Amino acid sequence: MRSDLQSLEITKGELRRLSGMRRGDLLIPPTRRQVSWEILRTLLAIALLGLSYWVLALNFANHTFLLIALHLSAVIGLIVDDVQTILFSQKNRHLINLVMDVDRYNAVIKAIDINDQIEAAGNSEVALNNREQVIEALGLTRADLVRALKTERILRTNQRFIARHSDLFDNNLTALATLQVNDQASEHGRLLNQALDIAVDVQAEMKKLQNQRFS
Template sequence: MRDDLVGLEISDQELERLTNLPVKNELIIITKYLNIWRKYLVNKIKGSEGATAVFIGASASLFAYILFDVMVKMLAGWITIPSWLLLLFVNIWLGGVIQSLLYLMWRFKSNFLKQKMTNSLKILLNDVERYNSMIKAIDINDQIEAAGNPDVAILHRERVIEALNMTRLDLVRALKTEKILRENKNFILSNSDLFSQNLATLTSMQVTEQATEHGRILNEALQIALDVQYEMGRLQNQG
């Protein structure tokens, strides 16, 4: 990613911090991370340090098995099944317990998010997704250009980056405003006289893209993303 794009994307961590909600809540599947770890080990084994990785992995597994076998004999000598089979059962049971806890956490966060979700927040989250998609599209276009296709270079790049920076500032400001309104909704409604001049504007906060400078910039950036998609399709057809 080029230097002028670094830091423009609104990350999941920043989005959750700005909203104070688990807006990117995903169910963690243990097997998925086990597969990632397995692929990592396979790559290590295939690399120059393969022998070392195999030795360390085998040593760690053997040490864990011996330690487990000793503990079983000391604490549960009455168990007659082989320790390796017991270790397998324990791992399966432990994996099931952890996955169940992860599922309950995911359900709790999902229900909490559903209760706190507002119409304005839905609109803003959709805009953030579109905004991040623009940055991704431009990054892909930059990679295509770097691969030897100068004809796909983005014209007036400085203006594009400036537009993205302004859009990011607007999105961050809107997300902060939405969070303040959401977390103080009861107080605002019960003290509406204190907000006589600004209450109507704040409580009806919407992303009016067509009527604001933010909308003009966003539409311009969206057009850039469409141009990028067109160029990518043209290059694919040529190939």
Template sequence: MGKAVRDDLHGLEISQKELQQLTNLPVKYQLVLITNPLKEFSKQLIYKMKGSEGATVVFISFSIFVFSYLIFDIIIKLFANWLTMPSWILLLIVCFAGSATIQIIFYLLWRNIRKILKENMTNSLEILLEDVDRYNAVIKAIDINDQIEAAGNPEVSIQKREKVIAALQLTRADLVRALKTERILRENQNFIISNTELFANNLATLTTMQVTEKATEHGKLLNEALQIALDVQYEMKRLQSPG
């Protein structure tokens, strides 16, 4: 979400870390590409170079590079003086080979994680993860709308914002409960659910809010929140059904 996210949106998004804790599975795990942190580092470096301390940044960066090269050159001369290839070429080869090795390790780790996830993925969990994506998308849309409003467009302000946030809070609670329930059933196939509080939901409240809000922008958001909640409720009922 945006840097200037409003206080009422804080804590609403269901993060990847929270999803992993709720499901006890490496969901939403992405393959790490070593080029990504390098790109980010380059962007930060260029940004700082354009600033008031640009000369200092350039000097420090150049000094680090030269120092690293000198250390590498000394190591080569001490332990591999039989190599005739220029040390700078060797440094490039070592950097390339090291990067390739690290990337292969990341790939093997990612493939293993994907295998674990595939073996434990249930149809219910897949549906719930899709609902989480939709729920987070609603929050992202609100955040972007807030940024547009803050940029000087008051006409896009969401009316009755408190009801929208309340609806999302209720939906979040249902999603969390459903994910907890799915995990219990997945990890305990023959477990008979006796904790009725896990299945408590707030659909009646959501429905009451939604009835008179259909034509407005915040009504659309409430409809989206309600639809997600209905999907969650359906999944929870299906989870409780034996077989």
């Protein structure tokens, strides 16, 4: 990956640091299908625990009470964790939307990286003609994503704090809007438009957050 792309990607570790949440603690997206799949996984895990108890109980009959306590604790832990994950994801859809925007953003970076590798292999015709413009748009989009994730976390954990620091809602949308794509049908134009679309989505989420928290 070229040096100008290396610092742009938002890694899983950075996403966790910014949002305060592990990706595994979220249902992305929190659809009925995803919720059903999560419940099914939990039921399968409970079934395996039941099988584990049955096998161990046959071999350690003198420790039945201990085995019941251990397996029951594990089952309760699975159910509680599942319920918390589902409820949190349903309640914090703005965070889910931002995480999905991060995925889209990283996908654009990956697409550019693959294009760079194809170019480096001797296919100069695939080179991005407006690479600097695309990188600039991605940089601005990254800044908006980072700010949005930080602000969402503050809103989620401390509404009074964000009310006293409204400057956190300043954004780069005006600067992004000045970036024009002349050849929208081209590959580099498509990549730039994707970066701009993500930025607009982020700003829309920020407005929704403001309206929801302060209405």
